Amino acid sequence: MCTVCGCGQGETKIEGESHEHTHVHEDGTVYSHSHGHEEEHHHPHDHDEAHAHPHESQEHLHVHDDGTVHSHGHVHEGGHHHGHEGLDIHFGHGPAHAHAPGMSQARMVQIEQDILSKNDAYAGENRRLFQEHGIFAVNLVSSPGSGKTTLLVRTISALKGRHPVAVVEGDQQTSNDADRIRATGAAAIQVNTGKGCHLDAHMVGHAVERLKPADNSLLMIENVGNLVCPAAFDLGEAHKVAILSTTEGEDKPLKYPDMFAAADVMLLNKVDLLPHLQFNVPLCIEYARRVNPNLRVILISALSGEGMDEWLGWLEDNLKAAAARREETVAQLRQRVAALEAEVARLKG
Amino acid sequence: MHEMSLAEGVLQVIEDYARKEGYRRVKTVTLEIGRLSGAEPEAMRFCFDAVVRGTLADGAALEIVETGGSGWCLACGKTVPLEARYDPCPDCGGYQVQATGGMEMRVKELEVE
Secondary structure (H helix, E strand, O other): OOOOOOOOOOOOOOOOEEEEEEEEEOOOOOOEEEEEEOOOOOOOOOOOOOOOOOOOOOOEEEOOOOOOOEEEOOOOOOOOOOOOOOOOOOOOOOOOOOOOOEEEEEOOEEEEEEEOHHHHHHHHHHHHHHHOOEEEOOOEEEEEOOOHHHHHHHHHHHOOOOOEEEEEEEEEEOHHHHHHHHHHOOOEEEEOOOOOOOOOOHHHHHHHHHOOOOOOEEEEEEEEOOOOOHHHHOOOEEEEEEEEEEOOOHHHHHOOOOHHHHOEEEEEOOOOHHHHHHOEEEHHHHHHHHHHOEEEEEOOOOOOOOOOHHHHHHHHHHHHHHHHHHHHHHHHHHEEEEEEHHHHHHOOO | OOOOHHHHHHHHHHHHHHHHHHOOOOOEEEEEEEEEOOOOHHHHHHHHHHOOOOOOOOOOEEEEEEEEEEEEEEEOOOEEOOOOOOOOOOOOOOEEEEEEEEEOOOEEEEEEE
């Protein structure tokens, strides 16, 4: 995150994307930091407009990501600002209901807007793109070390030749996971969140632009290993899939309820190890359903292959449904075009 | 620690509205945070102060209105209050409760000048 201007997660890196990004603030200071952009990207950014920094005090401190502190003075215009350019400005509607002109007039602005509205708008765009292309997108969430990447590799191998698969890999650093996925022959792109603890819809939008998943394909988004933060961020996926492994505690669904409430499916991984562990499977499922009564649970082992058929079956059912919805939309559009053409022919005749 | 991202979300909303409404300074920010939203009010305060430094909301007071959680109990067939997602229905003691309210994270209003 650039703490100066607050634009985005400053250290986010999407493989293949990088350029320096410069901001000029009102006071003439120039800030430069690297940003993931590509030329033809279609995500609207409003960086330029968001950089007005009105200052009250003469002395002003900027703290940069690297800890450098800048201090500089500001020149202020002397005039009183009435703010006539905005809408709905009523002098005298402040808490004091004072009508005296020239007095500082605080006022209330009703906002009622979701804090995550920006993320949700990007997620909506991603979802629309996925639907248009018949892409079935899943957001895989878990703690680090639950076996997500191994499960992914196994899933990709099993679907080889039947469905195209593309993967977005989220980690704070390294491209190790994307390298593992690419070794299977599937398209993968690594997103390093830097200091960020989760993927957001904007990062995924950029990653998908580069990745260009095929029509009717499976898109697996492997989120940052973290059972807390990714729960709040919609990426535009059809379902969140939580992966819990038998080497973790069976009460994790109670400890991290938001994640298990946000997920539609829980994969209980590493069941091949159960004979050697004290893990109580029915109790774990009971805890998970306390948090989310509608949660679907699949017992699975990426190593022995147990439960893989049920998991692959669930994926393939959803892939077919996504492709069918796309067909339906295309058919509807064709019908509409045909109807319009008939209308044109009738008018001409 | 996604409160840091949430605080940035708050700042984005404030800056977007500053253009629409023509204010230059924000004195008070009122947020509505649901009990079941997963956001921690105390962490939110800490991150908010850090994020707004040097912006039009520098030094603004943060007021957080916590709203209660609620859920639909399948067994009782009604909406019941819910303190946490893993809590049972306070009436029947069962766990067939789907959270329905208290998930909101919203910028409610601003005091500006």
